[in-house]
Amino acid sequence: MNKCDFLVELWTEDLPVPVQEEGALKIESALTDFFKRQKISFSESKHFSSPRRLAVVVFNVDKFSKPEETVVKGPPASLSFVENGQPSAALKGFVKKYAGDLADVRVRSTDKGEYVFLEMRKPRRDTEDIIRSNIAEVLYSVKFEKTMRWAKYSFPRPVRNLVVMFGRKSLRISCFGINSSRMSRGFIAENIKITSPAEYETNLKRKRILADKLNRKDTLLKELQGAVRKPYKIEIEKMENLVDETVGTCEHPRALACDFNEKYLDIPAEFLESTLVSNQKCFPVVDAQGNLADKFVLVIDGDSSNAKSVKANYRRCVEARFEDTAFFWASDRKKALTDYYDDLKLINCQGKFKNLYEKAERVGKDAVKIAREYAPDEEKKISLIAKLLYCDIPTKMVAEFPDMHGIAGQYLAEGTLLDKGDKTLREAVTLFNLTRASSVCGLSDRLNTLKSFFSSGISPTTSKDPYGLKKTADEVLKIAVSSDIYFDLRKLFLLVFDDVSAEVSQNILIFLKDRFSVYLEKAHIGKDVAAMAIDKYEVPKKCLAIADALHEYRGEDPESFGRIVQTAKRADNILKQARAKGIKKAAVKEELFYENEEKNLFKELCGTKDAVYEKLSKNDYSGALKDLGGLKKPLDAFFEKVMIMAKDENIRDNRLALVGEVSVLFSAFGKFSQILGTSSACEAAQTDKKSKMQ
């Protein structure tokens, strides 16, 4: 057997969850790159990550590196030797430059005469030796963004044990101040013997350690499912973050169901859930109707032989937290939501507004202006809610659980300001299930935040965004695309930004456009379609719909899509050339058409134009695009048969005018010039599919 498996395991103090997988991957690629550089062959590799270990197994590693041969051409033989065949200064210099040996110098004849060649052979080397002398450097080369120092070393958390094995043999290496061995460790640093790299996973499994993250996640999900009986369940799809966090804080998850005193169910469910999830890292349980039940599921690391007492301890923690939540809530509810309005004066703001009170006043006014334009029937409600969006910020509940902003306000408003079940206030903050009223309030809030910072000269850069303005801009766009209303950014700006300079307003518009480009690029519609559609960003909802329609069209009928694109580009090129020649734009005169093809195109264009604009006005973008596709035939015939650059200037200008009208119609969908050629378009569509699948 000339091949062996190779194992490195770093046992660390508990690693932050985000660096576990990242660290294992980095070590894996550092090691495989290293083997490749050293010409050591292997079949594949696998990484393991857990709170306390980062490990990589490389399979079927050759016991020897490949011998290497390097040949370098040197000076002509005539210049290389002096009397008695002694090497000349030129030859010595050449050999030195390549760190070679005079013994490896050969004279070979070439077409240009005899030359000296340095023929260096690196013999095969022991993989084991190479590993021994290099692996520490490889491990030190792995870099992280957030590290800590201890002793002389640095890593995300201290490394305390090291296993390095090649086949069944453990290799002695010194790294991070540790001598490696075949002994891994368990939770309390107890030894776990590793018999071979291939058996690494099973050796650990026998000690109830699941080193493979995916395996651990599967186990956790099964445990969670099995922990509660029907009709009760955990809404696992909402718990993705907690699942990932839990997978990163234990090596052997076991789920246990536990009750809590039902009296706490009088507290709004969101508060209890927030306490359970953010504070106690436990999974809330709901009944058949989806209402929070007086139960939760906790996950422990390791053995559940002492389940009864562990559960009792968890229950006491959870109930003590609920007790605190009840205290906050009871004291917050002593006042009505509107009673907190004056307290906003005490909360200072960064940027244009002195305090939250000033901002709230403005948000209220702007929301009414937006409402009059876009949702006049909701004006009354909007004027009531918009300025109260921040009123829950001074409450104890929100101070303790910032996530509850909007939700706490909602509960304080319900039954007094708002009808029970009316979630306008909360939606305006959280942007879930946006209604017309909540979109208007939410927009007024976000636009004023952008205004406040930009007008005080604070705008984000690529790397620095301390006030989270990218998120704010993304929220503006989220509202604009997910609301029923087709908000027009320019119109909104006129309403909301009447108290800032045109320059500030323009900067914000450009910022929103840039963010929207990022959004479109991530929407899996192909980068070129995104680049084409962004031209229509001013009404983001419309822009997105056009982009979707284009993408859909390309997917369904790539051939005609490609032809439309070609035609559009052709029209643009003709116009560009004409402009370059200084030909001025004219209006189409029907009487100047001579050829059948141009007459026909004009007729078709008139009909199609009406149909396209009609469909666009009804937001039927796919339909409009299909109508546009109908122009393909008359356009092809026109371009084929009609000589546009006719000698008679009037005829020429009239034909150019016709092409101009075609181009205007096409531009209703953005810039077709951004679409890649047919073959690259297919590629773009395919890579896009791939990224979608990932």
Add this chain to the structure above:
Amino acid sequence: MKNLQEIILKLSSYWADAGCLVAQPYDVEKGAGTFNPMTFLKIFTKGVWRAAYVEPSRRPQDGRYGENPFRLYKHLQFQVIMKPAPEDSRLLYLKSLSTLGIDLKKHDIRFLEDNWESPSLGAWGRGWEVRCDGLEITQFTYFQQAGGLDLPDVPVELTYGLERIAMFFAGKKSVYDVDWSDNVKYGAVRREEERQFSRYYFELVPKDELLEICEFYGREIDKLINAKLSLPAYDCLLNFSHLFNVVDARGGLDHTSRTAMIKRMKNYANSIAKLYIEQTQAGNETQ
């Protein structure tokens, strides 16, 4: 079943065996055991330093008039500081839990990422909050900086929440029902104090006057640094910091002045640390 004083005794003797000096609480009000000069100043000395002590820690904002079973304006921390951090810090800590009678195999012990920071001391570290069956019982930190200075010998700080641990052992839902000793309850020792101080801090604190006293301490710190008296200057900083916490609990500070005061304390901490290092490394302090 362990009561509070047994826990303190066990931890003290365990850490004494591990080479720690069993020190005393420092008699100036403070928000955390880190502020005791046994930690904040001693970590700037050269060589090995290990100490353990109980520190009453006051956080006026957490006052609940003695009504909440869980939160206290003043709680007891058991603080361990070891510089440089021993290689087996984690194991030493886990064994201390075993010593207290927590069977590590039978309870769910978890280390959750929590990077401790004390902006007013210019100190931060990397570490965890340690939970036992869901209850946060210890803050475990490898200091990286203090007084805004890099620490060449990285220390480890362990802060046990004594009331929490006592509650865990007693299986009590309220801290006031915990046994301090076999015949004295925690509530009997402390409840009235929680009631009265919550009232004082939330309702009666004269915030403007306290801010003036802060200014007085600020001037003293400048004066004492000039006079090269790092220890009295540090006492003034402790007073400044406590009064700041009191005023802050009263909601008496807007964002800007709050940030400005924290920055001031950080600068004081930096100057004091530098002066202290200068003095100890010149060998002026009796070790």
